[in-house]
Amino acid sequence: MKPAPFAYAKARSLDHAIELLADAEARVLAGGQSLIATLNMRLSQPSLLVDINGVGGLDRITLENGTVEIGALTRHAQAERSPEIARHAPLIALAMPQIGHPAIRNRGTIGGSIAFADPAAELPACLLALGGEIDVAGPTGRRTVKADDFFKALFETALTPRDVLTAIRVPAATADTRVGFSEFARRHGDYAMAGLAACALADTGRLRDVRLAFFGVGATPMRARKAEAALAGDDVDASIAALAEDIDPPDDVQASGAVKRHLAGVLLRRVARQLAEPQP
Numbered sequence: 001m002k003p004a005p006f007a008y009a010k011a012r013s014l015d016h017a018i019e020l021l022a023d024a025e026a027r028v029l030a031g032g033q034s035l036i037a038t039l040n041m042r043l044s045q046p047s048l049l050v051d052i053n054g055v056g057g058l059d060r061i062t063l064e065n066g067t068v069e070i071g072a073l074t075r076h077a078q079a080e081r082s083p084e085i086a087r088h089a090p091l092i093a094l095a096m097p098q099i100g101h102p103a104i105r106n107r108g109t110i111g112g113s114i115a116f117a118d119p120a121a122e123l124p125a126c127l128l129a130l131g132g133e134i135d136v137a138g139p140t141g142r143r144t145v146k147a148d149d150f151f152k153a154l155f156e157t158a159l160t161p162r163d164v165l166t167a168i169r170v171p172a173a174t175a176d177t178r179v180g181f182s183e184f185a186r187r188h189g190d191y192a193m194a195g196l197a198a199c200a201l202a203d204t205g206r207l208r209d210v211r212l213a214f215f216g217v218g219a220t221p222m223r224a225r226k227a228e229a230a231l232a233g234d235d236v237d238a239s240i241a242a243l244a245e246d247i248d249p250p251d252d253v254q255a256s257g258a259v260k261r262h263l264a265g266v267l268l269r270r271v272a273r274q275l276a277e278p279q280p
């Protein structure tokens with residue numbers, strides 16, 4: 001299929017992008033890796049694409065005051081190769097090679113992945129596990145949304161169609177930070193059947209502030225709060241048992257809910273092992 005007709009405009013600045021997005025049916029175009037597919041399948045029929053690729057300053061990775069900021073236009077490949085991310089945001093570094101294939105990672109952007117909010121995508125879950133934040137610019141100004149409040153429903157976020165996601169921020173890892181990541185996909189690079197991104201602190205030999213963010217098991221990435229509490233109590237079996245209360249995966253094209261529930265338990269055992277090990 002071919003996309004329905006649409007107009008195209010290249011934004012010169014962030015303000016210009018927001019001005020162009022005043023058009024009722026406009027959509028932001030970033031890496032185009034998800035948007036163009038939805039247009040071609042006519043799942044989406046915007047009247048105008050607002051290309052933000054020429055907007056300066058949105059592709060920086062910076063470390064400031066214990067926080068790593070990643071600009072929305074940072075390509076997946078750029079993040080994958082970034083020494084700052086490897087050192088200060090190791091959970092994101094673990095996840096990056098699992099996103100699609102090199103050609104997709106060369107074009108796809110961090111902001112696009114978070115804005116698109118595919119429930120089986122890696123980065124939204126990492127952002128949730130890290131307790132990150134999302135910076136947004138819109139017609140009423142700028143605002144920051146916590147990852148816990150950002151993912152609302154299937155492909156629905158706290159963004160309005162008038163907004164541009166400008167950056168994400170995560171706390172920089174410290175000597176006490178432990179992270180874990182694992183996923184099941186049919187083939188390397190496919191969206192996950194089920195996955196888990198995790199973060200915790202371990203200053204006393206025990207885990208605390210455990211955050212487990214599952215993906216591919218519901219309409220949004222989701223915290224498993226009862227399992228987190230059990231893992232902080234050092235009880236992996238109880239943590240896995242608690243998943244029955246935390247998640248209720250629906251059947252989808254990848255697997256039945258029962259299979260996903262089983263996979264979630266296997267992932268949790270693997271990730272608990274990663275969190276238990278001292279990390280460089």
Ligand SMILES: Cc1cc2nc3c(=O)[nH]c(=O)nc-3n(C[C@H](O)[C@H](O)[C@H](O)COP(=O)(O)OP(=O)(O)OC[C@H]3O[C@@H](n4cnc5c(N)ncnc54)[C@H](O)[C@@H]3O)c2cc1C
Nearest residue numbers: 028030031032033034035100108109111112113115121165
């Ligand atoms: C074959 C294939 C396999 C893939 N596998 C995976 C995978 O395993 N894991 C994974 O996570 N992803 C996967 N992807 C998706 C890839 O990561 C995309 O790059 C990403 O989802 C969207 O990023 P983008 O920059 O291409 O956004 P686009 O396609 O340009 O945009 C996607 C959506 O987000 C909106 N948007 C984009 N940027 C912004 C912004 N800054 N502000 C507001 N709205 C914005 C757009 O309007 C659109 O609605 C795959 C894609 C393909 C084609």
